Amino acid sequence: xxxxLTLNGKPVSEEIAADLLLLDFVRAHGCASVKRGCETANCxxxxxxxxxxxxxxxxxxxxxxxxxxITTLEGMGAExxxxxxxxxxxxxxxxxxxxxxxxxxxxxxxxxxxxxSDDEIRAYLAGNLCRCSGYEGQLRxxxxxxxxxxxxxxxxx
Amino acid sequence: xLTINQYVRPQSLDEAYELCQKKNTVVLxxxxxxxxxxxxxxxxxxxxxxxxxxIEETADSFRIGAMATxxxxxxxxxxxxxxxxxxxxxxxxxVGVQFRNCATVGGSLFGRFGFSDVLTLFLALDADVExxxxxVLPLREFAEMPVLRDILVRVIVRKRNIHVAYQSQRNTKTxxxxxxxxxxxxxxxxxxxxxxxxxxxxVFEDESGLLSGGVNEDNARAFADDIAVRVSVGSNLRxxxxxxxxxxxxxxxxxxxxxxxxxxxCKSN
Numbered sequence: 252x253x254x255x256l257t258l259n260g261k262p263v264s265e266e267i268a269a270d271l272l273l274l275d276f277v278r279a280h281g282c283a284s285v286k287r288g289c290e291t292a293n294c295x296x297x298x299x300x301x302x303x304x305x306x307x308x309x310x311x312x313x314x315x316x317x318x319x320x321i322t323t324l325e326g327m328g329a330e331x332x333x334x335x336x337x338x339x340x341x342x343x344x345x346x347x348x349x350x351x352x353x354x355x356x357x358x359x360x361x362x363x364x365x366x367x368s369d370d371e372i373r374a375y376l377a378g379n380l381c382r383c384s385g386y387e388g389q390l391r392x393x394x395x396x397x398x399x400x401x402x403x404x405x406x407x408x
Numbered sequence: 409x410l411t412i413n414q415y416v417r418p419q420s421l422d423e424a425y426e427l428c429q430k431k432n433t434v435v436l437x438x439x440x441x442x443x444x445x446x447x448x449x450x451x452x453x454x455x456x457x458x459x460x461x462x463i464e465e466t467a468d469s470f471r472i473g474a475m476a477t478x479x480x481x482x483x484x485x486x487x488x489x490x491x492x493x494x495x496x497x498x499x500x501x502x503v504g505v506q507f508r509n510c511a512t513v514g515g516s517l518f519g520r521f522g523f524s525d526v527l528t529l530f531l532a533l534d535a536d537v538e539x540x541x542x543x544v545l546p547l548r549e550f551a552e553m554p555v556l557r558d559i560l561v562r563v564i565v566r567k568r569n570i571h572v573a574y575q576s577q578r579n580t581k582t583x584x585x586x587x588x589x590x591x592x593x594x595x596x597x598x599x600x601x602x603x604x605x606x607x608x609x610x611v612f613e614d615e616s617g618l619l620s621g622g623v624n625e626d627n628a629r630a631f632a633d634d635i636a637v638r639v640s641v642g643s644n645l646r647x648x649x650x651x652x653x654x655x656x657x658x659x660x661x662x663x664x665x666x667x668x669x670x671x672x673x674c675k676s677n
Contacts, residue, residue, distance in 0.1 A: 269412045269415035270410060270412035270415075270449075292507055293503055304479075307440075307507060307510055309443075310438070310440050310443045311439065312436075312452070314454070315439075315456060356506060360505075377505075377581065378503050379504065
């Protein structure tokens with residue numbers, strides 16, 4: 252079957268199998284940041300944005316994504332680079348495998364809620380599993396990023 | 409491994425209904441449970457073009473489309489105001505935001521899964537379901553029926569004087585529940601729903617009138633003890649039957665006391 256969608260801002264049209272997962276589709280298009288983790292919709296490694304909302308690409312058919320806008324970490328640009336620096340500054344990425352999914356979901360959180368509390372950060376990121384860090388480093392990194400953005404905003408006023 | 413031969417997006421409910429009468433077809437919800445199965449599907453029917461991904465508020469009800477996501481339930485201001493945030497409470501421990509952006513109300517209810525937080529809460533809300541062929545019927549009736557070859561179109565929650573509270577117990581925060589419990593008082597009628605027993609959720613009412621004078625510590629405990637005797641519970645990997653029975657007492661009592669607090673008249677300063 253033929254599908255058309257937008258991947259990281261570019262239109263893509265392709266013939267696919269009916270049961271191709273979105274995860275395999277985006278990886279086949281060079282988006283290696285999207286990781287195959289648990290494949291049971293639990294770990295958040297495969298998180299992509301569909302029309303701006305975080306979804307699990309391991310559990311979504313590529314066919315269902317037809318007509319939608321899909322964004323992976325490769326398409327996030329400066330928004331992701333700035334956040335990544337704060338995560339790295341805390342040593343929070345460690346092995347790095349969970350990091351792209353973590354970043355995607357954090358960006359989705361901050362678009363919905365630019366100044367989240369610690370509890371709101373924990374709740375929103377509950378579907379992103381990390382087996383290295385214990386999550387404290389990520390929390391510090393997100394917290395520092397939010398504070399930096401707020402300060403940057405105040406300086407620009 | 410899930411294998412799908414053909415994927416179809418019907419353009420009308422009639423077309424979807426006709427397609428699902430054929431053998432080896434599956435109507436897709438969020439696909440999160442389906443995808444875990446080792447199964448060969450002839451035709452996957454995706455309802456995503458039918459405009460069922462909305463929550464519509466009318467003068468007398470909320471009409472929740474089958475393709476509305478659990479995240480939409482969690483963040484809907486009107487529904488959560490009517491349910492004192494019990495709807496958000498019932499879904500917020502289901503894995504993570506990404507999962508709840510995929511999982512659909514229709515998928516959660518049509519499967520009538522034993523572990524369903526969503527089924528537990530909607531039963532307590534005395535909701536109705538609308539089937540394309542079968543029409544509107546109480547969710548309580550639908551929950552007891554065998555799986556049908558019909559299309560679940562929407563869930564309807566009538567606007568009434570609803571007081572509801574939700575409780576669940578999990579071994580870890582985002583895991584399947586070990587037990588779910590919702591207690592409601594709607595227009596003076598108390599309902600108590602116990603799910604994840606691990607069998608599908610069941611509804612109890614206050615036939616003996618224990619709560620007829622309003623909820624207090626004593627009758628909440630007595631009602632909870634009564635439910636714990638009456639409820640049928642089982643064992644699985646997550647918990648044993650005895651543990652579930654003990655949990656029933658605790659969760660029902662806690663939910664009732666939460667309900668009692670919400671029902672207290674506001675004190676003026």
